[in-house]
Amino acid sequence: MGRSATTLTDVARAAGVSLSTASLAFSGAGPISAATKDKVLAAAAELGYRGPDPVAASLRRGRSGVIGVVMGSAVRRSFRDPVSIQFLDGIVTTLAPKGYGTLLLPASAADETPDAMLTHAAMDAAVLMAGAVTSTSTIAALRARKLPTVQIGGAGRQGPAVRARDKDGMRMLGEHLRERGHTRVAVATLPWSNGATSGPVEVGTTRRPAAPITARRLDGLREAGVEPVAMWQCGSLVEDGIAAGRALLAERPTALVGFSDLIAAGLLLAAREAGLRVPEDIAVAGFDGIDLPWLGEDTLTTLVQPIAEMGRLAAEGAISLAVGGSPKTVTVDVELRIGTTT
Amino acid sequence: MGRSATTLTDVARAAGVSLSTASLAFSGAGPISAATKDKVLAAAAELGYRGPDPVAASLRRGRSGVIGVVMGSAVRRSFRDPVSIQFLDGIVTTLAPKGYGTLLLPASAADETPDAMLTHAAMDAAVLMAGAVTSTSTIAALRARKLPTVQIGGAGRQGPAVRARDKDGMRMLGEHLRERGHTRVAVATLPWSNGATSGPVEVGTTRRPAAPITARRLDGLREAGVEPVAMWQCGSLVEDGIAAGRALLAERPTALVGFSDLIAAGLLLAAREAGLRVPEDIAVAGFDGIDLPWLGEDTLTTLVQPIAEMGRLAAEGAISLAVGGSPKTVTVDVELRIGTTT
DNA sequence: GCAGAGGCTCGAATCGATTCGCCGACGGCG
DNA sequence: CGCCGTCGGCGAATCGATTCGAGCCTCTGC
Secondary structure, X not given: OOOOOOOHHHHHHHHOOOHHHHHHHHHOOOOOOHHHHHHHHHHHHHHOOOOOXXXXXXXXXXXXXXXXXXXXXXXXXXXXXXXXXXXXXXXHHHHHHHOOEEEEEEOOOOOOOOOHXXXXXXXXXXXXXXXXXXXXXXXXXXXXXXXOEEEEOOOOOOOOEEEEOHHHHHHHHHHHHHHOXXXXXXXXXXXXXXXXXXXXXXXXXXXXXXXXXHHHHHHHHHHOOOOOOEEEEOOOOHHHHHHHHHHHXXXXXXXXXXXXXXXXHHHHHHHHHOOOOOOOOOEEEEEEOOOOHHHOOOOOEEEEOOHHHHHHHHHHHHHHHHOOOOOOOEEEOOEEEOOOOO | OXXXXXXXXXXXHHHOOOHHHHHHHHHOOOOOOHHHHHHHHHHHXXXXXXXXXXXXXXXXXXXXXXXXXXXXXXXXXXXXXXXXXXXXXXHHHHHHHHOOEEEEEEOOOOOOOOOHHHHHOOOOEEEXXXXXXXXXHHHHHHHHOOXXXXXXXXXOOOXXXXXXXXXXXXXXXXXXXXXXXXXXXXXXXXXXXXXXXXXXXXXXXXXXXXXXXHHHHHHHHXXXXXXXXXXXXXXXXXXXXXXXXXXXXXXXXXXXXXXXXXXXXXXXXXXXXXXXXXXXXXXXXXXXXXXXXXXXXXXXXXXXXXXXXXXXXXXXXXXXXXXXXXXXXXXXXXXXXXXXXX
């Protein structure tokens, strides 16, 4: 707060009351007569007092009122991902009215030393966005600080988490596709492991992805009896989806499934590009339920996650942690929204 | 930070050194022998000390190391606007490595009382995103705190700002369109005033928009001798752009200009929907230079703002303010990128 | 008129570190 | 052998508020 010349002590002196009384006038946490309060406030205005120093108050109170939000490892990528952004939105809009601040923290990349902020910023608790969980150095840094955290999209193995029943969702989608008679389903998955590069994934193997999200969603499809005829792993980007689509179409699938809506949108564009009619020639489905107003006439068949709601739940969990509570892991349902693409 | 049983005092005692020496071992800001330092660090590890309390350190240092970022009034809208997000991205990625934290603050809506965070959070300086500037209560709250701020996209009238030469850019675009022989240009502008609703704007009037961004961009077009045959004001959303496009096409323009790329994308979709070939039947141009990988074959003619760079400049300005400097307003060039749509 | 009961105010301790000036000891040099 | 410079460690003040128990003053009720 820099050169703040005037402190509460000055105000108290000017108002002719004690420091403690002046404090009460601002915090309102105690009995104080209206007259005295006005006197203090007037003196404060007179002196141009900025209000109680938040840092000093935090020190005394033992809580900073700040919740950290650790974005995915690749900061730039997180900022391009509408799902992360909507999580963030849900978090901020929940925290702000409750008087909590949101501190944005980039997760350190794979094994770099974590940013100073991660280790040195004042926070009462933190929310870990799915993508960030993979960076071991980030987790280690947080644990070293003994900072309570809630994961969003994570497994909830090491503490409270907010997660969606994505396996169930994918099973529903798989069943939907089978009902529609699709047997040749090609899938553009999320990366199989942290830091994997885009490209084909061998099918017919029973290997499970190392990345939990990818694994769960794939499991869901398989539970529905859908065994992909081709797979391609890629990031949640339209570009990657287009590339995946071009590659996957070589296998002549009758349905394309993207593990995110952005990917699915890319698949759809690739299908259109190939001159295929959707859904007559090929079906396309995604995951997330984000707004894609630019798809034109089509609305994507997708599994809708209550994204903002998950952000809200994570924020509430973090607040609970901040005040010493121990929130439980929350699991939310995803809903199959059938659009015009299947 | 809550139950932190162990403090630096405990560590010092355990290590058999004084408090001041223990502090030096962590901060490194003073002469200390390697042996002593190791001894302290070992004692700290032994006790499970989390490191110096950031809040206490901030209080003593007089700086919190946190920069606030005030997002546009309509939080949800800001989070959907890729430009805001990329500003934020540029800001975060600049601040983090320099050891500054980014505190996300939703601006209060029009005339509501500002969120507690705005007035009570610990910050050394703040960045005001363009959209947030309009909310008077937000500005008032910040001013009352005497918090130094840098505006992004603002006028820079009341302090340092980072701005783009958008008028010049629009002039270049106007000239480009005239060179291509366009005389009937319809424009989908940003809102003319804070809180304006979407809809037609009367042309032929000399009225200037109250919103500075809208005004500057329109001025630019006019300087190039482009007088719109029709105008529609709307938010920076694809949906709004589509609606604007449908309405504007009634005037049979030969070119459509959107004041943001999202709007322009909507215009393009509306044009396609109307069966018009782009650019043969109608030209489309935007503003911002964001990635729109889903436009298919087309690449939008647009004015590229160096968005991340502007975020970086704003962040550096904020840091300068935080340490007591007085950064100047920075103005960056926009570049006309000619795509396939004109 | 007095005792009791509230309602306000005030003192003082405390939150956990940073930092500056001072001092002791040790080593080099005359 | 003694003096001075220097390096490293120590004490104490300080950052700016919050908060609780103690005390005072006034009002009420008998």
